[in-house]
Amino acid sequence: MPGLQALPANSANDRGFEKRDPISASIREIRGKKMPVNFWRPFVFILAVIGSAGCGRPATLVETGNRTQVLHRSVGQDLQDLDPHLATSAADYNVLSALFEGLVAEDPVDLHPVPGLAASWDITDAGLSYTFHLRPEARWSNGDPVTAQDFANSFKRVLTPALAAPNAPALYLIRGAEEFHKGRESDFAKVGITVPDASTLRLTLTHASASFLAQLNQAVWFPVHLPSIEKHGSATDRANAWARPGKLVGNGPFQLEAWRTGQVIVAAKAPTYWDAATVRLAGIQFHTLEGVDVEERAFRAGQLHVTDALPAGKIDTYQKESPEQLRIDPLLSTYFYRLNTAKPALRSAAVRRALSLGIDRNAIVEKILRGGQLPARAFTPPGTAGYTFPVAATDHAAEVAAARKLLAEAGFPDGRGLPPVELLYNTSDNHRLIAEAIQEMWRRDLGVEVRLANQEFNSTLEARRTGTYDILRSSWSADYVDPASFLDIFRSDSGNNFTGWSNPEYDTALTAAARAATATERNALFLKAEALLLEAAPIIPIYHYTHVFVIRPEVKGWRPTLLDHHPYKAVWLEAAGK
Amino acid sequence: MLRFIARRLLETVPVLLIIVTATFFMIRFVPGGPFTSEKAVSPEVLRNLERAYHLDQPLWRQYTTYLGQVFRGDLGPSFKYPNRTVNEIIADKLPVSLELGGLALVVALGLGLPLGVLAAARRNTWLDYVASTTAMLGVCVPTFVLGPILVLLFAIHFHWFNASGWYGPADRVLPALTLGCVYAAYIARLTRGGMLEILGQDYIRTARAKGASELQIVLRHALRGGILPVVAFLGPATAGILTGSFVIETIFQVPGLGREFVNSAFNRDYTVILGTVLLYAAMIVLLNLVVDLVQVWLNPRLKFE
Numbered sequence: 027m028p029g030l031q032a033l034p035a036n037s038a039n040d041r042g043f044e045k046r047d048p049i050s051a052s053i054r055e056i057r058g059k060k061m062p063v064n065f066w067r068p069f070v071f072i073l074a075v076i077g078s079a080g081c082g083r084p085a086t087l088v089e090t091g092n093r094t095q096v097l098h099r100s101v102g103q104d105l106q107d108l109d110p111h112l113a114t115s116a117a118d119y120n121v122l123s124a125l126f127e128g129l130v131a132e133d134p135v136d137l138h139p140v141p142g143l144a145a146s147w148d149i150t151d152a153g154l155s156y157t158f159h160l161r162p163e164a165r166w167s168n169g170d171p172v173t174a175q176d177f178a179n180s181f182k183r184v185l186t187p188a189l190a191a192p193n194a195p196a197l198y199l200i201r202g203a204e205e206f207h208k209g210r211e212s213d214f215a216k217v218g219i220t221v222p223d224a225s226t227l228r229l230t231l232t233h234a235s236a237s238f239l240a241q242l243n244q245a246v247w248f249p250v251h252l253p254s255i256e257k258h259g260s261a262t263d264r265a266n267a268w269a270r271p272g273k274l275v276g277n278g279p280f281q282l283e284a285w286r287t288g289q290v291i292v293a294a295k296a297p298t299y300w301d302a303a304t305v306r307l308a309g310i311q312f313h314t315l316e317g318v319d320v321e322e323r324a325f326r327a328g329q330l331h332v333t334d335a336l337p338a339g340k341i342d343t344y345q346k347e348s349p350e351q352l353r354i355d356p357l358l359s360t361y362f363y364r365l366n367t368a369k370p371a372l373r374s375a376a377v378r379r380a381l382s383l384g385i386d387r388n389a390i391v392e393k394i395l396r397g398g399q400l401p402a403r404a405f406t407p408p409g410t411a412g413y414t415f416p417v418a419a420t421d422h423a424a425e426v427a428a429a430r431k432l433l434a435e436a437g438f439p440d441g442r443g444l445p446p447v448e449l450l451y452n453t454s455d456n457h458r459l460i461a462e463a464i465q466e467m468w469r470r471d472l473g474v475e476v477r478l479a480n481q482e483f484n485s486t487l488e489a490r491r492t493g494t495y496d497i498l499r500s501s502w503s504a505d506y507v508d509p510a511s512f513l514d515i516f517r518s519d520s521g522n523n524f525t526g527w528s529n530p531e532y533d534t535a536l537t538a539a540a541r542a543a544t545a546t547e548r549n550a551l552f553l554k555a556e557a558l559l560l561e562a563a564p565i566i567p568i569y570h571y572t573h574v575f576v577i578r579p580e581v582k583g584w585r586p587t588l589l590d591h592h593p594y595k596a597v598w599l600e601a602a603g604k
Numbered sequence: 605m606l607r608f609i610a611r612r613l614l615e616t617v618p619v620l621l622i623i624v625t626a627t628f629f630m631i632r633f634v635p636g637g638p639f640t641s642e643k644a645v646s647p648e649v650l651r652n653l654e655r656a657y658h659l660d661q662p663l664w665r666q667y668t669t670y671l672g673q674v675f676r677g678d679l680g681p682s683f684k685y686p687n688r689t690v691n692e693i694i695a696d697k698l699p700v701s702l703e704l705g706g707l708a709l710v711v712a713l714g715l716g717l718p719l720g721v722l723a724a725a726r727r728n729t730w731l732d733y734v735a736s737t738t739a740m741l742g743v744c745v746p747t748f749v750l751g752p753i754l755v756l757l758f759a760i761h762f763h764w765f766n767a768s769g770w771y772g773p774a775d776r777v778l779p780a781l782t783l784g785c786v787y788a789a790y791i792a793r794l795t796r797g798g799m800l801e802i803l804g805q806d807y808i809r810t811a812r813a814k815g816a817s818e819l820q821i822v823l824r825h826a827l828r829g830g831i832l833p834v835v836a837f838l839g840p841a842t843a844g845i846l847t848g849s850f851v852i853e854t855i856f857q858v859p860g861l862g863r864e865f866v867n868s869a870f871n872r873d874y875t876v877i878l879g880t881v882l883l884y885a886a887m888i889v890l891l892n893l894v895v896d897l898v899q900v901w902l903n904p905r906l907k908f909e
Contacts, residue, residue: 086763093905104867106684106685106686107686107687109686109687113640114643114685115619144862161759187652187655188652188655188656189652190649190652190655190656191649191651192645192649192653193641194646194649195646195648195649207648208648264656264681264686264687265681265686265689266687267687267688267689268687269687270687282816287688287693287697287859288697288857288859288863289769289771289857289859290769290772313769314857314859315857316854316857317770317854317855318854318880319752320767320768320854320856320857322765323752323755323756323759323760323767323768324768324769324857326760326767327759327760327763327766327767327768328763329768329769337784368727413613418860424726481635482637482870483870484634484635484637484640484870484871484872485634485635485636487636487640487642487644488635488637488640489635489640490635490797491640491644499649500642501642502642502643520648521644521645521646522643522644524644560669586685
């Protein structure tokens with residue numbers, strides 16, 4: 027069958043249609059040989075389909091992208107919405123940050139707030155009043171100027187209860203915003219947002235906050251263009267389908283060209299953007315690829331410049347074969363267990379601390395995860411906006427000894443007499459492996475028996491809400507680069523605490539930290555709060571995540587930022603050898 | 605025949621009503637809700653959300669409202685994708701699933717029927733063994749193994765196709781082939797069995813005695829009866845191909861309804877779950893009806909009753 031052997035040679039991409047002929051020739055050849063017709067026909071058919079479909083294939087997306095400065099990025103899961111006030115997922119943010127820009131922008135290296143739509147700002151009244159001076163040259167993608175009133179309208183939209191914006195409480199920092207959102211105040215003029223003139227926006231806060239500017243980078247603070255939204259329905263109607271190609275008016279470095287749900291979002295450089303001269307990419311295509319294996323295969327097939335993640339099992343292969351494509355970046359995210367302090371077995375802080383000490387975090391990170399994760403002995407990842415909780419470098423044997431001592435002091439020597447405890451995790455291979463390892467560590471070193479239980483994710487969240495768990499696998503990612511984004515969730519008034527633990531001293535320290543004048547003073551207060559948290563141990567930090575992904579060497583300016591945000595105006599493509 | 609069809613269609617209504625009702629209440633008793641996430645929303649926001657989607661009303665009221673909507677052809681808004689309606693999602697994704705399913709059916713029949721016929725006609729020869737072994741392999745190798753193997757070979761090694769996506773005609777090949785192969789294997793086995801049974805019948809011997817060629821016997825006399833088991837199988841199989849391609853849709857990142865259906869269950873996107881269940885139920889009922897009609901047409905011994 028000489029004709030068949032000719033097939034696999036068709037991998038060249040650029041030669042186009044001249045490749046078709048050898049295929050049909052090969053089919054003729056096969057037919058000419060008078061093979062038993064019935065037997066060969068299906069095979070010939072398949073080969074013909076494969077061959078004819080395959081050989082006209084143009085260059086891969088990555089190759090074309092390199093030529094035309096179009097970045098192909100995977101955003102993982104399907105997008106929820108391109109309405110910045112309704113979207114909540116990280117995938118949404120990765121697209122929204124290309125289409126919209128807030129008052130401040132993120133520095134491409136460490137994400138600290140830099141001038142965005144506002145060229146400058148004055149902070150007065152001991153940090154209570156922020157006056158933003160907007161760029162007069164800033165434009166929406168339809169050519170309208172971006173005004174201070176646009177921001178005021180947008181914030182009002184977020185705070186309007188009918189819109190049910192999930193992240194509306196982020197705006198509670200503005201004076202009167204909480205009252206308005208909760209319906210206790212109906213006059214929006216009472217909210218601390220004033221517009222002295224078209225390019226000046228003044229925000230009055232409820233209290234001074236050192237992280238305020240950093241928080242402004244969350245999507246919920248992005249402005250939207252009300253007049254164009256209202257063309258398609260009420261601006262506060264969630265079902266208003268304005269965030270679509272042809273309808274969406276943005277103000278970011280890119281504009282929305284196409285959105286094929288579940289597949290790809292196409293954005294092109296916006297000529298109206300005030301800083302268009304800096305933007306080097308001609309476009310970005312955000313690919314929806316659920317499943318890390320699918321992503322990795324698409325990467326290898328030349329469909330992606332950057333993946334969202336990499337399966338843990340592939341890390342070794344990439345390390346060996348193409349280390350230049352593998353990236354392990356730090357990420358402001360912590361994997362931890364919540365302990366239900368209302369349960370009899372976990373009521374004592376000594377027991378909780380013993381369980382925490384009884385975990386050999388290095389073993390988990392090195393033997394199970396193997397993706398450069400950091401063992402976590404504190405909740406806030408080290409180096410968060412200059413803050414690191416000091417953890418004594420003790421060897422695990424000493425930790426176990428301390429744990430056994432604590433257990434004995436709490437009245438449960440060698441775990442004897444401790445009521446049964448269940449460890450609940452959402453169904454996933456990694457969670458299971460970690461839970462099994464920890465179960466064994468506790469059994470072997472502390473004599474504590476725990477039962478493992480797994481449920482589908484949404485069900486574990488229900489167990490968390492109703493407090494019907496003993497120990498629950500959890501994770502937390504920062505919304506902005508600041509220790510408060512971690513520590514605030516265990517305040518007694520936090521909607522994300524779920525452990526039943528509270529400590530007024532902890533709350534006071536964090537409240538004071540938010541209002542602290544200097545960074546030193548702030549960090550001292552964070553240290554105090556975190557020490558209280560770890561002493562009481564309503565949670566067991568296990569490891570700090572890393573962001574493991576693969577990236578083509580042509581992508582430049584993709585820096586290891588802590589939130590996996592990559593301000594796109596600092597990114598470009600450069601094919602090797604140029 | 606028309607009366608038969610009309611009666612069957614009428615029977616569909618209560619069936620669908622029961623399915624919708626059961627689904628509506630079952631999903632409400634599943635723990636979790638559409639607005640739960642790792643980062644919990646504040647109680648005010650949750651209240652606002654529930655008000656926006658009328659989830660704050662008593663369950664029976666939500667149920668009657670929903671039924672009223674459905675009768676008007678409105679399946680409601682999605683909770684997970686705020687500015688999309690269920691109608692829109694289905695209109696967007698169903699054609700993709702139908703296209704994939706249709707192509708897979710073509711592959712399944714195009715491979716399965718000839719293979720089965722050939723195996724039966726050349727019973728207990730090497731051809732039969734090759735065909736039967738191939739079919740056995742097809743049954744045993746699951747799509748989530750076959751799919752990635754095809755991708756590794758044809759997308760990553762030869763660069764003939766994209767590894768995933770649903771853009772050009774070429775992107776249809778691998779998913780349709782993967783999905784079709786499994787069903788082709790079943791069809792081949794059923795065809796072989798059906799054909800063997802028919803080939804042993806008296807009227808085939810009569811045809812042989814009258815001097816009909818082997819090809820004539822197989823194609824003209826035996827095939828029509830031989831594929832009856834395949835037709836019976838095709839009803840549920842078509843429904844399965846059209847609805848159950850979740851795995852294929854995930855492996856090849858095909859934006860079809862199967863993935864939407866499974867994800868909606870994880871997301872507790874009540875309206876999307878209900879809408880897709882309703883659609884699938886209707887499709888299965890209709891396909892079964894079509895199968896019954898085809899069976900009567902193929903087998904004169906059957907009558908509409």
